[in-house]
Amino acid sequence: MVLYALIAGVLIGLFYGFAALGLSLAFGVLRVVNIAHGDVIVLGSYLAYELSTQAHINPLFAIPIAVPLAVAIGMVFYRFVAPSLGRSKDPEMLSLILFFGVSQVIEALATIGFSVNQDTLLTGPVGNASVQIFGQSFPNYYPVAAAVAVPGALLVMFYLYRSRLGLATRALMSSRADAMLSGIDVGRTSALSFGIALALAASAGALSIYVNGGVSPSQGTDLTTTAFAVVVIGGLGNPAGALAGGLVFGLAEQFAQSYEPNWAGMVPYVLLLAVMLVKPEGLLSRRVRYA
Amino acid sequence: MAAAGAPEAAAGVLLELRGIGAGYGSMQVLWDIDLSVGEGEHVVILGANGAGKSTLLRVALGLLPLMRGTIRLRGEDVSGLRTDRRVAQGIGFMTEVGVFPELSVRENLLLGAYRLGRRQAQANLERTYEGFPLLAKFRSRSAGSLSGGQRKLVGVAKVLMGDPSLIVMDEPSSGLSPVAVQEVLDVLRRIERSDAALLIAEQNTAFLDLAQRAVVIEGGRNRFDGTVAQLRDDAALTRAYFGIE
Numbered sequence: 311m312v313l314y315a316l317i318a319g320v321l322i323g324l325f326y327g328f329a330a331l332g333l334s335l336a337f338g339v340l341r342v343v344n345i346a347h348g349d350v351i352v353l354g355s356y357l358a359y360e361l362s363t364q365a366h367i368n369p370l371f372a373i374p375i376a377v378p379l380a381v382a383i384g385m386v387f388y389r390f391v392a393p394s395l396g397r398s399k400d401p402e403m404l405s406l407i408l409f410f411g412v413s414q415v416i417e418a419l420a421t422i423g424f425s426v427n428q429d430t431l432l433t434g435p436v437g438n439a440s441v442q443i444f445g446q447s448f449p450n451y452y453p454v455a456a457a458v459a460v461p462g463a464l465l466v467m468f469y470l471y472r473s474r475l476g477l478a479t480r481a482l483m484s485s486r487a488d489a490m491l492s493g494i495d496v497g498r499t500s501a502l503s504f505g506i507a508l509a510l511a512a513s514a515g516a517l518s519i520y521v522n523g524g525v526s527p528s529q530g531t532d533l534t535t536t537a538f539a540v541v542v543i544g545g546l547g548n549p550a551g552a553l554a555g556g557l558v559f560g561l562a563e564q565f566a567q568s569y570e571p572n573w574a575g576m577v578p579y580v581l582l583l584a585v586m587l588v589k590p591e592g593l594l595s596r597r598v599r600y601a
Numbered sequence: 602m603a604a605a606g607a608p609e610a611a612a613g614v615l616l617e618l619r620g621i622g623a624g625y626g627s628m629q630v631l632w633d634i635d636l637s638v639g640e641g642e643h644v645v646i647l648g649a650n651g652a653g654k655s656t657l658l659r660v661a662l663g664l665l666p667l668m669r670g671t672i673r674l675r676g677e678d679v680s681g682l683r684t685d686r687r688v689a690q691g692i693g694f695m696t697e698v699g700v701f702p703e704l705s706v707r708e709n710l711l712l713g714a715y716r717l718g719r720r721q722a723q724a725n726l727e728r729t730y731e732g733f734p735l736l737a738k739f740r741s742r743s744a745g746s747l748s749g750g751q752r753k754l755v756g757v758a759k760v761l762m763g764d765p766s767l768i769v770m771d772e773p774s775s776g777l778s779p780v781a782v783q784e785v786l787d788v789l790r791r792i793e794r795s796d797a798a799l800l801i802a803e804q805n806t807a808f809l810d811l812a813q814r815a816v817v818i819e820g821g822r823n824r825f826d827g828t829v830a831q832l833r834d835d836a837a838l839t840r841a842y843f844g845i846e
Contacts, residue, residue, distance in 0.1 A: 474719060477704075481712050484701040487664055490684035491694045493716035493763070 314446045315568040319561030321448070321456040325514070325521055327556020328459035329533070330540035331466055331549055332510030338483035338547035339503040342405035347511050348533030349416035350380070354515015355525035356420065359429050369516055370435050370458065376512035384505030392497065413530060420527035430524035451520035458517055463553055466510065470549060479503050483547055539582045545592025554594050558585075613640045614676070615767050615798050616661065616692075621670035623660045629668060630656045631821045638767060643799040645808050645829075648818040654802035655697075655771050657818065661800075662694050662769065663687050689716050693765030693797075697775045699756025702745025706736055709744050709755055713762030725762045732791075733758050750781030757788050767798045774805040782807065 333347045354376050358369035391408060398404040435454045440447045470476040478499050482489040489496050518533065519525045536559070541547075544555025559578045566577035585593065616638040624630040631653045638644050648654045659665040661672060663684040672680045674690055688694070693713070700709050710729055714722035730737035736758055739747065744755050753773055760768055773789070774782045782805065789811055792799060801808055809815060815832045817825035825831075825838055832838055 474715075477708055477711065478715065480704060480708075481701050484703045485698075487684075488696060488698070488701060490664070491662060491688060491696065492712045493685045493688040494712075495685050 311568050313444060315565045316561070317443050317446055318448065318452060318567075319564035320557060321452040321560075322521060322564060323557035323560020324459040324463075324553070325455040325517055325556070326536065326540050326559050327544075327553035328463050328510070329514035329518065330537035330544075330552045330556055331463060332507035332514075333534075333537045334541040334544070334547060334549050334552040335466070335503055335510070336507035337541065338549065339479065339500050339507075340405070341547075342402055342409070343538065344409050344507070345406065345534050346409045346413035346416060346530070347507075347537055348535070349413045349420075349530035350508050350511035351515040351518050351533045351537075352420060352525060352527065352530045353416065354512035355519040355529075356424060356429075356515075357512070358516040358519050359431060359525055362431055362433075368435065369431060369519065370454075372516040373458070373513045376516070377509040380509035380512040381502070381505035384508035385501040387508075388501040388504040389497075392500070413534075417527045417530055424527060426527060428524040428526040431519055435520065449520075451517070455517045455521055458513075462510070462513060466506070466549060469506070475499065475502070539579060541592075543582055543585050543593060545594045548592065548594055551592050551594035555592070558593070614638070615640050615642075615674070616800070617673040617676075618657070618661060619671050619673075621657065621660060621672075622668040623656060623665055623670075624668060625656075625665075629821070631660065634670075634818065634821070634823055635826070636661075636816055636823075638798050638800050640766070641796050641798050642814065643793065643812045644801070644814045644816060645812040646800070646802040646816045646818060647804070647806065647809070647832075648802075648824075649804065652818045653821040654818055656821075658694070658769055658771050658800075658802055662692065685716075688763075691764075691766040693760035693763045693768045695756045695760045695768070695770045695773065697772050698752075699773075700744035700752050700759065702743065702752075704744060705741055706744055706747075706755055707740040709759050710736065710762050713759035714764075716763060722762070725764065729758050729762055748781070749777050750784050753777065753781070753785050754788060757785070757792075761792070765797055767800065768792060770799075770801045772803060773801065774803060774808070786811070 329351060333344060336342070336344045336347070354372060357376055358372035361367045361372050362369040395401045395404060434450045436450050439450060441450045441453050443453065470480055478489065478494045481492060481494060482496055482499055482503070486496055522529065540555040540559045541552050542555070543558050544551030544553065558581065562578040562581045563574055566574040614637050618634060618636040621631050621634040621636075622629060634653070634657060636646070636657065646654050646657065656665065660667060663682060667680055671678055674687065674692075679687055679690070701712065704712070707726070710726055711722050714725045717725070730740070733754065735751070736755060739751070744752055747755065757773070773785050777785065786807060793811055799811065801811070809829050809832070812829055815825065815827065815829050816823070817832070817838060825835065
């Protein structure tokens, strides 16, 4: 049972980290919590669902379709709202209200389009056969979710830590004013980062429909809550921390699921509280010397 | 005392601020300030805490909007230009913090040359490592893990990475021990020998040794604008800023 919980925790934890990566990136750049993050995951799930049921295409093909679409929508959306946020005396509060509104609109539109009922895919991403890992049997979406999450996260890390634009993005996460003073076009960099954040959320949607047993319009709030817990555990605004937070969250959930299923929904959040008490800045945040 | 208003801008003026009024929200902090920096000239803005020195620099770089007045760079009106576009015209700015604490020393230095493109930035990085061997040693460490003096060193080197024609510094001695201040002064003396113009806002009068001209701001208004020698001859200002009779 320990081995099962360990493997399942790592596989699902990688998915949680990937699903939260966009929330962390958006927070790092914009300094606001995108509470519509889970609703964008839901949209990704519906895209996967429609591809599978209407076009009979593997639902994972939703990812290459969603990425350019979400980047474009995110960039346009950022350009549309940024001037209002810039003029506001309280941009953080305005952003929360704004994203709350976006979340409600997405949920309402999804309800109109797909009804309130949960939609599920009867076939897994690679058929219905289970997969054996170290003698333990798992549904095939477990390793598939991890297999998509790992290269996806690596791509984001490569962008952030190996590209010039990624360096500009991390400078922007550190200090918006200093980034401007380094000659960085913060408007363009922020818009692109927000677009990438939405693309990550939508991509996670293609996996979420399996991991969460289906998709429904009201699922967005729960998904945002999970992603928020993951990024807070890892360190808010630190994309690498989101992956660490995802692993911690996934392992806690799977161990609880294995030993005390009634507590499975609560244990990861107890862990979140513990992390907040012991290391409030999150597990992977760097310390800064002040003397 | 030298003229309270700034001298007329002459040919070779790099940065010129005229009749600057600015503040935070509805609270005005600067009143009709004039300031100019010539090509290759070294100017120190002196003033007590809250005099408006940092606000003036923030306005010059476009981080704060103008209430009134104009800002010209090489004669061109840049009052409405975005900060990154002003930087692209050759201004290097070192804030009080001076670095991105979460990023490595190498990354901080590369960001100093962001506007120059990848190839030039790499060439300038090698030059910086030769000039500041300590930074080559610390290249992989996060800037936030360095001491205050080392961080200022990174901040100065970061600004120099951009090959600016005007270097602007906000309180480079802030939060430093006397020994660290001396180290910063030693580094700035290297800049003194370059072609770049220098504009430093400071409370520490030791920085006057680097300047040809001093501007004193008091209560958000011009109090003095003249040579450092003229400032030292002004009895009232000498008492106020040098603490001697």
